Each structure stands twice: as structure tokens, then as C-alpha cells.
Amino acid sequence: MHDIVVAVLAWWVAFLFRFNFDVPDNFTQSMLESAVWVIPLQALVFLFAGLYRGVWRFASLPDLQRLIRAIAISSALVVAILFMFKPHGVVPRSVLIMDPMLLLLLMGGSRFAYRAWKEHRLYGAAQFSGKPVLVLGAGEAAVALLKDLSKSHEWNVVGLLDDKKAMRGRELLGINVLGSIEQLPQLADALSVEHVIVAMPSARHQRRREVVELANQHGLNVLTVPSFEDLMSGRVSMAQLRPVEVEDLLGREPVTLDGEGLQHLIEEQVVLISGAGGSIGSELCRQVLKYHPQCLVCLDQSEYALYRLEQEFSGLATHTRIEYLVGDVRNARRVQQVLGRYKPDVVFHAAAYKHVPMMENCNVAESLSNNVIGTYTMAQACKNAGVAKFVLISTDKAVNPTNVMGASKRLAEMVCQGLQEDTGTRFVVVRFGNVLGSSGSVIPRFREQIAAGGPITVTHPEITRYFMSIPEACQLVMQAGLMGDGGEIFVLDMGDPVRIVDLARDMIRLSGLNEDDIEIVYSGLRPGEKLYEELLADDELTVPTPHDKLRIAVARSVDEAWVHALLKWIDRASLIDETVIKQELGMWVEEYAGDIHANPALVSPSESESPTIH
Known part of the structure; x- marks a missing residue:
């Protein structure tokens, strides 16, 4: 009308x-x-x-x-x-x-x-109520944030700061761009601001870190907008602010993927992920689902982990059939049954024991059994079933290993290389370092210690580690799986190593505290732990790939006879003392430098089956 x-x-x-x-x-x-x-x-x-x-x-x-x-x-x-x-x-x-x-x-x-x-x-009243806050950034994210905050009674945006000179003196949705981010301390004092919101998703990681540190040094409470992944999923709105976490400071630049190639690798295919309930396995499941496989088979020995995964995926609007299977990768009969029934085209093998100190004592034989025998059982079954591609998730701890877990993962890599033939299943290994927020990660432990009032325990003042987000690691695993022709060990670009003590200090500052409030205590290196992680062994070289964050390690390889000799030794190792196992481990992993060095006399030629190393 x-x-x-x-x-x-x-x-x-x-x-x-x-x-x-x-x-x-x-x-x-x-x-x-x-x-x-x-x-x-x-x-x-x-x-x-x-x-x-x-x-x-x-x-x-x-x-x-x-x-x-x-x-x-x-x-x-x-x-x-x-x-x-x-x-x-x-x-x-x-x-x-x-x-x-x-x-x-x-x-x-x-x-x-x-x-x-x-x-x-x-x-209308909300625009003049709430706590005064400055927004750092004047791009699209800031505009979206201002729209949401205009309806909020909690915050009153008093100004914007941006590095671009062209934006100075401009106005966005009635809010003035007051100056550069370097002027934050002076403007915060002048406007009596105690909170700032970082809305700079397109800025480089290093710049975001500098901005957060500038605000922290001035005693300001720093908030940031939700991630684009959360916004796109509809779980949150731009106005649902959150404190800056240490993961934001350790974040890296976005990964560029070959979307068309991954679509060809995964779309309408059957994909099996072992260890699907773990940190890496569950994120692999999420990433794989984005490419619409015909069926996703989630295999894990933990019923509870699979239940949590099933609860998460039950609300997804997807045409992919998802199966949740309980099973141990060492159980050859179960593995063959699963492969025979679902006939996967691609297998991502993420099932492994990964906790270094726990595997070092009292669990040595179990570590070798799960990480090596489990990998062999899965890999051999995939080879027999005609699976097109098998991708092993390995670790930087497999390089010059000083612990049993790292040595077991190096043996798993060599098993895959030993099973590789000119035709048939293509075995691809992907090696990377620590992932942020994974089970057993240092960051959740530091959070708990800070919440308890301290102290934070760090093993050594000089200990460093490489860090990468779980989504980035899984994306690069898929990219490597796509690129691999069989027998390669892909090494991910892990960026710069991070000193763990610096990480602890960042987390203390982000909690609004200082080292006078939370003490940092050095507890000493744990069994099997080393100060610096390496991505390449001393005798290894790398060659570039078309992807700037992936390189191929040129490592020594073994043949199938060596693999069978190794399996016999591991089977016998379950019956002998752990000290002897560690001594003999150096016969199979020459780079292994555990606390007990290999003694060749402990393994007779008949027992070693004269393994051949190329």
C-alpha cells in the first residue's frame, strides 16, 4: 500500500x-x-x-x-x-x-x-554506553565489527587506528580514524581507554604480533575478532570478541592449496583416516569433508574419541557418508575386513603413540609395536587391497632421533619406503613438528599452570620447538598426499623455531600478569627430549616442490627384505629387556642417539637377517 x-x-x-x-x-x-x-x-x-x-x-x-x-x-x-x-x-x-x-x-x-x-x-543509546574501546585496523573486518558493536551495550568505540596514511582523518560508520597504530599509547591515555580490539586479519602475522605486544606493554586489555573459519561456519558473529591467545601470536600466513587437484584426489572417493579421533586425525576429517568424498571412514581404537567425533559431525549438512569404526591398526584381520568392505581410494595413517617421555620408559616395546607394526599392518593391507595412495603422518622427532618415539616413527617411514614398488599403492610420508593445541601440547599445560597461580614449568631455558596450527598441518598433509608419486618424505616449512620460555612469557602477559605474579621454573630435560628439533637428518638433502611450503627429503631407503627382518626383531623385542631393545635399536636406525648406544654384538647375523640399506 x-x-x-x-x-x-x-x-x-x-x-x-x-x-x-x-x-x-x-x-x-x-x-x-x-x-x-x-x-x-x-x-x-x-x-x-x-x-x-x-x-x-x-x-x-x-x-x-x-x-x-x-x-x-x-x-x-x-x-x-x-x-x-x-x-x-x-x-x-x-x-x-x-x-x-x-x-x-x-x-x-x-x-x-x-x-x-x-x-x-x-x-541509539548503545552508541554512547559501554566501555570505551579503540579498534586497531580500518579495513573490511573493522567495518563489519563496527556494524555489530553499534548494537552492543557493552562497548563504545571511540576511534579507529590504522597504518595506512590515506585512512588518517577519514570516517567509517561515524567513527573517526584517529591516527596510526604507533600512537596507541598516547591516544589510549587521552581517551581513557583500557581495551583495544585487533581487527587486522589481512595483516602479516609479524605485524599483528607487534601490535599485540605494543598494547600489552602499555597495560591494555587486548581482544580480537573471531577467526574467519568460525564466522563462515555461522557459529559466532563478529561482535563475539575473545582475548588474544598465544596461538594468534604463533600464527602463520594462510596456506595456498591446489583446490582443483585436491578436489580430484578426494571428491566422490572413499577416504580412510586411521587415528581419526586424535588431534591431527580429527582435523584431517574436517578438511577432507570440505572436498565432498563419497565416504569418509574414521578408524580409531578409542571408542570415546570416535563418539566425540560422531557428535561433532552429526550436525553437519553433508552428503558424504561417514562411518565410525573401532579398531586397532595392529589387528591385521580387522584392518583387512575394513579395507575389503569399504575399498578406500586414499588412506591417511595418523594413528600413533606420540608422547616422547611416556614412550621412553616402560613402554618401549609398545611404542615400536604400535608405531611400526601398526604402520606395516595398515600399509601392507593397503598394498594388498590396491589402495591408490597411503599417506603416513610422521614427525620431526624422526630426524636424528634421541628417543624411542622418534626412532619408531623413523622406522615407520622406512617401512613405507621399503614397501614401495614401481606400480601399485603409492606410499607418501609427511614430516612436521609440533601442532598448536594438540593433545599433549605444551600450551594447554601452561594454561592450566597459569590458572592455578603458577609456577610454569619449562624443561630448559634454551629449548626450542617448531609450531604450526592443526588446520595448516592437515592442509599441507593433504597437499603432500596429492603431490606424492610414491616413496617421498615431504618436509613441511615449519617457519622459525620458538623458544619455549618465550612462549611461557607471552602466555603470562596475555593473561594480564607478569613474571612477578607467575614464576617460571626450569625442571630439566625429560627422558628422550632434546633441546632443538630438526626437520632433516645430517645425511639428508631436500629438493623443492611446486608448493613453497613443501620440500622433499632425500633420505636413505631400504628394501622389503629389510622390512621383514625389522618385523622379526620387533616381534622378538617384546620379550626382552628395554635396555637391550634400546641398545639394538641403533642397528636399525643408524641416526638414533639415545642414552644407550647400539652394540652390534648384541644382534647376531642370523637374527638380523642381514638387512640391506640403500
């Missing part, structure tokens, strides 16, 4: 403008006669153009686009009817030009005026 009234008014005002508000009688008659069919025609076009699917309170650019389209169509129809059928009465050409302009002005203006009035009634 509003638009019909506006259409009548626009038609009448167009005639008034044409004749300087003094319409001759004969044209008044023409105006009335033409309005009889013009107004209903416009109303019908407006109806069928979908103008009334929108809500005036949320009128926005798409509504304006629909409005322009509807007015253009109705105006074109009016002109066509006048030209083709020449109905009674004359309509001046200037009226045909002014009428759509007036329609757009009145119809669009009323919609946006209503929205402004409604939002002022609902949220």
Missing part, C-alpha cells in the same frame, strides 16, 4: 515538475487517464520483482538492487505500451524520465529512513 501511494505521488509530482506546478487541464486529464493503467502495472511489477521478500528494518544494498531492477522494468513497460498501443492521452517524455527517478528516491528513501529510525530506537 505504501508503494502504491508513492507511485501515485511520483506520477503526479512528475507532471507538476514538467509544468512548473501549473498543469494545463488537458494534461491533467491525460495524467489521470494514464495513471489508471500505469499505477497497477507498476504495482504488479513490484510484486513479482520480489520487493516484499525483504524486511524494511534490515534494508540494505540487495534491497536497493531489487528496487532499481523493478523500477527499470516497470518504466520500460510503460514506455513500450505508450509507443506500441498509443492509449488515450499524451504523456510528456520528461515525465517518463522523472517518474522512475522520483520512485527510486521515495521508495528507497522511505525504506532506509525506516531502518535508521528503527535502529535508533533499538540501539
Whole structure:
């Protein structure tokens, strides 16, 4: 009804403008006669153009686009009817030009005026209530944040800061860009601000870290916007701010993936992930689902881990069939049954024992059994079943290992290389370091210690580790799986190593505390632990790949006879003392430098089956 009234008014005002508000009688008659069919025609076009699917309170650019389209169509129809059928009465050409302009002005203006009035009634007071806050960044993320915070009673945005000189003195949604981020301390004092919000997702990681450290040094509480992944999933809105976490400071630049190639590798294929309930395995499941496999088989020996995964995925809108299977990768019969039933095209093997100190004592034989025998059982079954590609998730601890866990993973790598043939299953190994937030990661432990009031325990003041986010690691695992032709060991670009003590200090500062509040205590290196992790062994070289974050390690390889000899030794090792196992381990992993060095006399030639190393 509003638009019909506006259409009548626009038609009448167009005639008034044409004749300087003094319409001759004969044209008044023409105006009335033409309005009889013009107004209903416009109303019908407006109806069928979908103008009334929108809500005036949320009128926005798409509504304006629909409005322009509807007015253009109705105006074109009016002109066509006048030209083709020449109905009674004359309509001046200037009226045909002014009428759509007036329609757009009145119809669009009323919609946006209503929205402004409604939002002022609902949220007007919110703009001047709440805690004052500065927003760092003046890009698209900041604009989206300002829209959400304009409806919030908790925050009052008093200004924006941005590094771009062109933005200085500008205004975004009524909020001024006050200056550069380097001026944060002075502006925070002048405006009595205690909180800042970092809205700079497109800035480089190093720059975001500098900004957070600047705010921390000035004693400001630092918040940040949710990740783009959370926003896209619909789980949160931009206004759901969160404190800056240490993961934000350790973050890295986004990974560029070969989306088309991964689509070809995974789409409409059957993918099996062992260890699917773990940190890496579960994230692999999430990443694989994005490429729409026909079926995703999640295999894990932990019923509870699979249950949690099933609960997470039960709400997903996906056409992929997801199966949750309990099973031990060492159980050859179970593995063969699963492969025979589901016939996977790609297998990601993430099942492994990974906790270094726990595997070092009292669990040595079990570590070798799970990490080596489990890998062999899965790999051999995949080879027999004709699986196209088998991807082993390895670790940087397999390089010059000083612990049993690292040595067991190096043996798993060599098993895959020993099973590789010219045709058949292609075995690909991917080696990377620590992942942020994984089970057993140092970061959750530091959080617990800070929450308990300290102290934070660090093993050594110089200990360093490589860190990478779980999503990034899994994306690069898939990319390596796509690129691998068989027998390669892919090494991920882990960036720069991080000193663990610096990590602890960052977490203390981000908690709003200092080292006077939370003490850092050095507990000494744990069994099997070394100060520095390496991604390449001393005798290994790397060659580049088309992906800038992946390189291929050129390591020594073994043959299948060596693999079978190794399996016999591991089977026998379960019956002997751990000290002897560690001594003999150096016979199989020459780089192994555990606390007990290998003694060749402990393994007779007949027992070692004269393994061949190339």
C-alpha cells in the first residue's frame, strides 16, 4: 500500500515538475487517464520483482538492487505500451524520465529512513554506553565489527587506528580514524581507554604480533575478532570478541592449496583416516569433508574419541557418508575386513603413540609395536587391497632421533619406503613438528599452570620447538598426499623455531600478569627430549616442490627384505629387556642417539637377517 501511494505521488509530482506546478487541464486529464493503467502495472511489477521478500528494518544494498531492477522494468513497460498501443492521452517524455527517478528516491528513501529510525530506537543509546574501546585496523573486518558493536551495550568505540596514511582523518560508520597504530599509547591515555580490539586479519602475522605486544606493554586489555573459519561456519558473529591467545601470536600466513587437484584426489572417493579421533586425525576429517568424498571412514581404537567425533559431525549438512569404526591398526584381520568392505581410494595413517617421555620408559616395546607394526599392518593391507595412495603422518622427532618415539616413527617411514614398488599403492610420508593445541601440547599445560597461580614449568631455558596450527598441518598433509608419486618424505616449512620460555612469557602477559605474579621454573630435560628439533637428518638433502611450503627429503631407503627382518626383531623385542631393545635399536636406525648406544654384538647375523640399506 505504501508503494502504491508513492507511485501515485511520483506520477503526479512528475507532471507538476514538467509544468512548473501549473498543469494545463488537458494534461491533467491525460495524467489521470494514464495513471489508471500505469499505477497497477507498476504495482504488479513490484510484486513479482520480489520487493516484499525483504524486511524494511534490515534494508540494505540487495534491497536497493531489487528496487532499481523493478523500477527499470516497470518504466520500460510503460514506455513500450505508450509507443506500441498509443492509449488515450499524451504523456510528456520528461515525465517518463522523472517518474522512475522520483520512485527510486521515495521508495528507497522511505525504506532506509525506516531502518535508521528503527535502529535508533533499538540501539541509539548503545552508541554512547559501554566501555570505551579503540579498534586497531580500518579495513573490511573493522567495518563489519563496527556494524555489530553499534548494537552492543557493552562497548563504545571511540576511534579507529590504522597504518595506512590515506585512512588518517577519514570516517567509517561515524567513527573517526584517529591516527596510526604507533600512537596507541598516547591516544589510549587521552581517551581513557583500557581495551583495544585487533581487527587486522589481512595483516602479516609479524605485524599483528607487534601490535599485540605494543598494547600489552602499555597495560591494555587486548581482544580480537573471531577467526574467519568460525564466522563462515555461522557459529559466532563478529561482535563475539575473545582475548588474544598465544596461538594468534604463533600464527602463520594462510596456506595456498591446489583446490582443483585436491578436489580430484578426494571428491566422490572413499577416504580412510586411521587415528581419526586424535588431534591431527580429527582435523584431517574436517578438511577432507570440505572436498565432498563419497565416504569418509574414521578408524580409531578409542571408542570415546570416535563418539566425540560422531557428535561433532552429526550436525553437519553433508552428503558424504561417514562411518565410525573401532579398531586397532595392529589387528591385521580387522584392518583387512575394513579395507575389503569399504575399498578406500586414499588412506591417511595418523594413528600413533606420540608422547616422547611416556614412550621412553616402560613402554618401549609398545611404542615400536604400535608405531611400526601398526604402520606395516595398515600399509601392507593397503598394498594388498590396491589402495591408490597411503599417506603416513610422521614427525620431526624422526630426524636424528634421541628417543624411542622418534626412532619408531623413523622406522615407520622406512617401512613405507621399503614397501614401495614401481606400480601399485603409492606410499607418501609427511614430516612436521609440533601442532598448536594438540593433545599433549605444551600450551594447554601452561594454561592450566597459569590458572592455578603458577609456577610454569619449562624443561630448559634454551629449548626450542617448531609450531604450526592443526588446520595448516592437515592442509599441507593433504597437499603432500596429492603431490606424492610414491616413496617421498615431504618436509613441511615449519617457519622459525620458538623458544619455549618465550612462549611461557607471552602466555603470562596475555593473561594480564607478569613474571612477578607467575614464576617460571626450569625442571630439566625429560627422558628422550632434546633441546632443538630438526626437520632433516645430517645425511639428508631436500629438493623443492611446486608448493613453497613443501620440500622433499632425500633420505636413505631400504628394501622389503629389510622390512621383514625389522618385523622379526620387533616381534622378538617384546620379550626382552628395554635396555637391550634400546641398545639394538641403533642397528636399525643408524641416526638414533639415545642414552644407550647400539652394540652390534648384541644382534647376531642370523637374527638380523642381514638387512640391506640403500
